[in-house]
Amino acid sequence: MAGAASASSPPPTPKSPKLQPPLLERAKGPSGLDKIVLRDPRGFTAEVRLYGGQVTSWKKDHGDELLFVSNKAIFKSPGAIRGGIPICFPQFGTHGNLEKHGFARNRLWSIDDNPPPLPVNTAIKTFADLILKPSEEDLKIWPHSFEFRLRVALGPKGDLLVTSRIRNTNADGRPFSFTFAYHTYFSVSDISEVRIEGLETLDYFDNLQDKKRYTEQGDAIVFESEVDKIYLDAPPKIAIIDHEKKRTFVLRKDGLPDAVVWNPWDKKSKTIPDFGDEEYKQMLCVEPAAVEKPITLKPGEEWKGRLELSAVPSSYYSGQLDPDKVLHG
Ligand code: TA6
Numbered sequence: 001m002a003g004a005a006s007a008s009s010p011p012p013t014p015k016s017p018k019l020q021p022p023l024l025e026r027a028k029g030p031s032g033l034d035k036i037v038l039r040d041p042r043g044f045t046a047e048v049r050l051y052g053g054q055v056t057s058w059k060k061d062h063g064d065e066l067l068f069v070s071n072k073a074i075f076k077s078p079g080a081i082r083g084g085i086p087i088c089f090p091q092f093g094t095h096g097n098l099e100k101h102g103f104a105r106n107r108l109w110s111i112d113d114n115p116p117p118l119p120v121n122t123a124i125k126t127f128a129d130l131i132l133k134p135s136e137e138d139l140k141i142w143p144h145s146f147e148f149r150l151r152v153a154l155g156p157k158g159d160l161l162v163t164s165r166i167r168n169t170n171a172d173g174r175p176f177s178f179t180f181a182y183h184t185y186f187s188v189s190d191i192s193e194v195r196i197e198g199l200e201t202l203d204y205f206d207n208l209q210d211k212k213r214y215t216e217q218g219d220a221i222v223f224e225s226e227v228d229k230i231y232l233d234a235p236p237k238i239a240i241i242d243h244e245k246k247r248t249f250v251l252r253k254d255g256l257p258d259a260v261v262w263n264p265w266d267k268k269s270k271t272i273p274d275f276g277d278e279e280y281k282q283m284l285c286v287e288p289a290a291v292e293k294p295i296t297l298k299p300g301e302e303w304k305g306r307l308e309l310s311a312v313p314s315s316y317y318s319g320q321l322d323p324d325k326v327l328h329g
Contacts, residue, residue, distance in 0.1 A: 024128060036111070036152075040126040044158035049084075051075060053109040053130045053150045056084035058309070060158035066249070066311050068185040068283035072274045080105040082274040083185045083283075085162065085307075087150070090142055090178035092260075092291045093207070098142060101183065104132055115149055118163060127153035127161075144176040145169040159310040166305075168297035177296040181260055181289035182307045184251075189244035191263055191281050196221040198238035199259060204229040205292075223284070226265035232292050234259035240286055241314055248314035253288035255305040260287035 025037040027047075035049040035056070047057035058066045069083030080086050080101070088101040112129035132148040139145070147169055153161040168176055188194045197220045205211045207228035216231070220241075238259060240249040253259070262285040264272060269280045288307050295303050 024126070036128045036130075038126045038128055038152065038154055040154040040158070042156070042158070044126075044154045046152060046154055046160055048128055048130065048150075048152045049075065049081065050109050050111070050130065051077070052081055052086060052105040052107070053132060053148075054081050054084050054086055054105065055152055055160070055162065056081060058160045060311060065187055066160075066309075068187040068279075070275050070279055070283075072276055072279075074274050077108075078106055079274065082272075085185070086183040087164070088179070088181040088183050088287075088289070089148065089164075089166070090144075090146075090176075090180075092179040092181045092289055095179055095291060101181070102178075103138060103141070104148065105183075107132060107135075107138070109150070112149055115151065116165075118151060118165075121155075123156040124153050124161070127151055144174070145171065146176070155308070155310075157310065159308055161309075162307045164305045165302055166295075166297070167302040168299050170299045173299055175296050175298045177294040179289070179291050179294050180256070180305060181287045181291070182256070182305075183260075183285060183287045184307070184309070186240055186249055186284050186286060188240070188242050188282060188284050191223045191284060193242060193244040194223060194284055195241050195243075196238060196261065196284075196286065197241065198235050199231045199261070202231045202234060204231045221261065223263055223265075226263065226268055228262050228264075229260070230289070230291050231259045231261065233257050234288075238286060240284065243314075246314050248312050249286075250310045250312060251286060251288065252308040252310075253306065255303065256288040256290050256307070257293065258289040258291045260289050260291070261285065262287070 027035055027037050035047050038046045043061050045059045046055060048055050056069055067084050073082040075081055086105040089104040091098040091102040094100055109130040109132045112131035115129040130150045147167045149165040151163045155161050199221055200219055201216055203213055203215050205213055236253055238251045264280050269275055270277050297303055
């Protein structure tokens with residue numbers, strides 16, 4: 001079954017009526033595919049689909065949807081779901097011989113009945129565990145045996161916590177290398193009202209310029225045209241400030257040195273079949289990733305990559321809050 005804190009941590013005490021056992025519900029998606037709905041008693045929810053192991057919804061306090069999912073998204077094979085948090089593994093983009101962004105995002109994952117323990121955070125009451133192992137077909141295109149364990153959790157303040165653990169289970173002693181990204185689609189009010197802080201002055205590969213390397217020169221990153229950049233050695237905390245919504249997403253990452261930023265803008269949007277022509281205005285991808293330096297695992301070794309998202313009311317729009325407080329506080 002999907003993991004639940006009630007199975008691995010003490011039962012709630014009568015003094016803490018808020019800390020009741022979580023509700024984890026298996027539900028059907030638009031195309032009849034299973035998803036797990038996480039409902040934290042404190043009023044936060046998230047959804048993770050077995051198809052792609054993909055988070056497709058995150059809401060705090062019964063409020064707005066915080067992740068973007070296209071109105072034209074297709075929730076079934078063979079493509080990936082356009083929105084939420086697609087997982088790019090074992091290859092990010094076209095940096096290798098596999099299909100773009102690897103195959104994990106368009107495989108059917110299973111519920112992980114028996115995940116090895118993660119460090120206990122007793123404040124986390126609601127989580128789901130999924131697992132992906134390669135099929136015979138997968139082994140033909142990427143000849144490595146692995147166990148990919150994914151935990152999706154809701155933190156005490158409604159933060160969305162996503163942890164990936166990938167283990168090399170090759171029986172013949174061979175190591176393997178992979179690149180990776182949480183291809184996170186954030187929902188924004190209007191892309192022209194959004195800026196990113198934390199990536200200024202970094203080096204990046206520009207996918208729109210033959211992947212050439214440049215150094216970011218400007219102040220905060222704003223959007224006026226198509227952007228597709230891989231920032232290298234990005235800091236562990238990045239802020240996405242939505243002036244119109246007066247909301248800041250704070251993204252914390254661990255084990256993932258790079259950060260990809262993508263918005264297709266108007267022309268490119270029209271070429272993406274499962275994406276509305278105008279939807280680029282309501283989304284922004286900021287993607288914790290390991291691209292420049294692939295991760296190598298020997299048999300028996302495990303890698304862990306973690307993403308933590310919070311959405312907080314923002315006073316950045318008035319220019320009153322020192323960005324350092326969010327990024328370094
Ligand atoms: O992460 C950015 C990117 O690699 C872009 O180049 C862009 O094409 C995007 O991913 C979406 O890729 P997809 O295969 O999901 O259409």
